[in-house]
Amino acid sequence: MSDYDKGFVRLLCQLTLCPSLSKPQFQACFADLATLGDNHYVGVIEDPISGCILASGSVLIERKFIRGGGKVGHIEDVVVDKAARRIQLGQRIVDHLVHYAKTVGCYKVILDCKPDLREFYKKCGFVESNVQMALYF
Incomplete structure (x- = not known):
């Protein structure tokens, strides 16, 4: 069963x-992202009984000219199914x-989150740093 059939899009x-x-x-999107190799990783947690995806997140790896050509991980799209929250997924x-x-x-991992998720990410070891800006199209 593919991630599509396991409810990945529904979860997102x-x-x-x-x-x-x-x-x-x-x-097609999966094949395109696969061309990025180790620079794009999607992790999922599946329900052991149903096989449905209960949680997901991704990390994008950015190569930098600073820090000796170091790498930064950007965590994106972390989501837990509403029916499976509050169990540390x-x-x-x-x-x-x-x-x-x-x-x-990577020498660091960064992410952007909504203000109401600050405490969750602090519990995961993150600290507030800088300000996020966005320009939507």
Whole structure:
């Protein structure tokens, strides 16, 4: 069963507004992201009984000219199914993404979050730093 069939897109729609994505569109996107190799990693936690995806997050690896050509991990799209919250799946997926970033040699991991999620990420070991700015199209 593919991640599409396991409810990956449905789960992402709990994070943000997302237009429907057909299975062929999902497969094309997956193939495109796969070309990034170790620079784009998506972690998931599946329900051991149903096989459905309960939590997901991704980390993008950015190579820098500073820090001797070091790498920075950008955590994105962390989401836990509404029916599976409050059982530490969010912390488990974030810990997994941080571990991955360390494994590929990142010197830091950063993320942007909504103000109401600050405490959650502090519990995951993050500290507030800088200000996020956005320009939407």
